[in-house]
Amino acid sequence: MSQTAASTRRRKRFKLPLWMYKLASPAYFDRLVGRIIPWLLIPGLVLLGIGLVWGLAFAPADYQQGDSFRIIYVHVPTAALSMGIYMAMAITAGIGLIWRIRLAALVSRNCAPIGAACTFLALATGALWGKPMWGTWWVWDARLTSELILLFLYLGYMALHEAFEDPEIGSRAAAILALVGVINIPIIHYSVEWWHTLHQGATIFKLDKPSIAPSMLWPLLVMLLAFALLSAANVLMRTRNNVLERRLQPDDDE
Amino acid sequence: MTPVRRRRLFMVMSLVLASGTAVALTTYALRQNINLFFAPTQVIAGEAPFDRVIRVGGLVVPGSISRDQETLQVSFDIADNSGVIRVSYSGILPDLFREGQGIVARGTLGPDHHIQAQEVLARHDEEYMPPEVAEALKRTSMTHDSY
Numbered sequence: 588m589s590q591t592a593a594s595t596r597r598r599k600r601f602k603l604p605l606w607m608y609k610l611a612s613p614a615y616f617d618r619l620v621g622r623i624i625p626w627l628l629i630p631g632l633v634l635l636g637i638g639l640v641w642g643l644a645f646a647p648a649d650y651q652q653g654d655s656f657r658i659i660y661v662h663v664p665t666a667a668l669s670m671g672i673y674m675a676m677a678i679t680a681g682i683g684l685i686w687r688i689r690l691a692a693l694v695s696r697n698c699a700p701i702g703a704a705c706t707f708l709a710l711a712t713g714a715l716w717g718k719p720m721w722g723t724w725w726v727w728d729a730r731l732t733s734e735l736i737l738l739f740l741y742l743g744y745m746a747l748h749e750a751f752e753d754p755e756i757g758s759r760a761a762a763i764l765a766l767v768g769v770i771n772i773p774i775i776h777y778s779v780e781w782w783h784t785l786h787q788g789a790t791i792f793k794l795d796k797p798s799i800a801p802s803m804l805w806p807l808l809v810m811l812l813a814f815a816l817l818s819a820a821n822v823l824m825r826t827r828n829n830v831l832e833r834r835l836q837p838d839d840d841e
Numbered sequence: 842m843t844p845v846r847r848r849r850l851f852m853v854m855s856l857v858l859a860s861g862t863a864v865a866l867t868t869y870a871l872r873q874n875i876n877l878f879f880a881p882t883q884v885i886a887g888e889a890p891f892d893r894v895i896r897v898g899g900l901v902v903p904g905s906i907s908r909d910q911e912t913l914q915v916s917f918d919i920a921d922n923s924g925v926i927r928v929s930y931s932g933i934l935p936d937l938f939r940e941g942q943g944i945v946a947r948g949t950l951g952p953d954h955h956i957q958a959q960e961v962l963a964r965h966d967e968e969y970m971p972p973e974v975a976e977a978l979k980r981t982s983m984t985h986d987s988y
Contacts, residue, residue: 650975651937651965659969685849722935722962728877766853767860774868783876783898785945790967800970 603686611688613830620823627823631816638809646803658716660807664814666709667792669737670772672702672818676744677769680762690830692758695765696748697825701818703741710734721785729778730786733771740768878945881924884954896947897926897956898964903940919944930958937963 609615642660649656676698683692713731714724725731744761751757779788791797797804842850868875878898879889889895899919906917916929928946938944943964948956970978 647971647973649969650972652969656969681853685846685853687846720935720937720963720965722937722960726877726962729875763853763856766857769857770861770864774864781875782872783878783880785877785962785964787965787967790969798966798968800974802971803969 603682607682607688611690613690613834616690617827617830620827624820624823624827627816627820631813631820634809634813635817638806638813642806642810646806647800649803652720655716655719656803658712659803660810662709662712662716663791663807664811665705665712666734667811668814668818669702669706669709669734670775671815672698672705672822673737673740673765673768673772675822676702677765680765684759684762684766690826692762693829694822694826695762696758697822697829699741699745699748700825701821703738703745705814705818706734706738706741710738717785723785726785728784728786729782730775730784733775733778736771737768737775740764740771744768880921881919881926882921883924884926884950885924889950891950891952894947894949894959896945897928897950898943898945899924899926901938901940901942901944906940919946926954926956928956928958928961930961932961934961935963937965 610619638660643657646657646660648654676695679691679695679698682688683690683695710731713734717726718724744765747761747764748754748757751760776789776792778784779786790799791804791807799807878896881897881899883889884897889897897919899921902918902920902925906915908915912931913933914929914931915934916927918925918927920926928948930946930948938961943966945962945964946956946958947960947962948958950956
């Protein structure tokens with residue numbers, strides 16, 4: 588008797604919010620996401636257009652780097668999202684692993700290609716920026732190396748998913764990799780403070796006020812929001828497709 | 842939360858904690874190797890090895906740059922808060938190279954703390970502003986000429 592009471596108490600204390608359980612129902616998810624996607628996709632595309640034109644044509648040139656600095660408008664949003672999407676991927680992977688909510692695992696899985704694409708873009712634009720400014724495409728400093736490890740984590744996560752006959756086991760194994768890889772995120776962020784690196788310190792993601800002129804900062808924030816909205820829309824669209832595919836297979840256990 | 846989920850949560854959290862500790866200890870042990878370059882103070886204190894290629898980073902001391910008129914040979918001082926060392930280099934310097942700029946030189950260390958560089962990279966800081974603003978800042982505060 589007392590044991591049942593204790594277990595109900597525990598059950599109450601660690602319950603996820605109700606909306607998360609509701610969200611885990613494929614039919615509810617399908618309807619909800621169908622309504623959300625246009626609100627992410629359309630503002631995302633509009634802001635991307637505005638941000639690109641504003642940043643590339645109207646923002647002033649930098650006092651030191653001239654027009655070369657404009658690659659910041661792709662480099663910073665993709666770099667920030669490469670880490671942000673990883674956190675989203677790890678958290679949903681954790682929820683999928685612990686609570687066995689399949690939809691969470693599905694969202695996690697669909698974060699990976701988008702995050703990997705952002706990481707690749709951040710590395711590529713960084714190299715293009717590094718050559719004219721620093722004098723080299725690549726250097727093995729702590730920031731660049733940890734960001735490269737992030738790309739490998741994404742690729743490893745995707746590969747691990749496919750490495751098992753049973754998708755459920757693949758998803759669990761990959762979730763553990765994603766969770767262990769979380770340690771890399773603070774390393775990427777603080778690498779420029781903890782060690783001597785060629786990469787400069789943080790411009791906007793710090794406690795101080797951003798060390799960039801407002802006329803250059805605004806288009807950057809627009810681009811950041813645009814990339815975030817488009818990434819979210821992309822992840823949700825992929826997940827919805829997966830849910831629909833699954834519902835088309837009647838012999839599936841769901 | 843059911844006991845099974847509770848156990849899983851506990852396992853996941855201890856896994857993340859354990860790997861975090863392992864990585865933290867490893868990076869702590871390797872902290873000098875993770876640094877891309879030595880600061881001039883470290884070189885003068887004898888922390889940098891003489892027998893292999895190293896990187897040294899610092900600010901180019903204003904007025905210390907001397908260029909050869911005939912060749913690409915250039916030499917200059919780099920400094921941090923409390924140390925100055927001389928760098929010689931033959932080649933094309935990055936566009937950002939100028940007095941007061943942060944640079945990273947890769948080369949071998951001579952006996953008198955003189956670096957014979959094979960490569961010179963420029964660093965830039967995290968501040969971005971239009972040229973007019975930089976001009977205005979320079980005019981108003983003379984303390985701002987550190988970069």
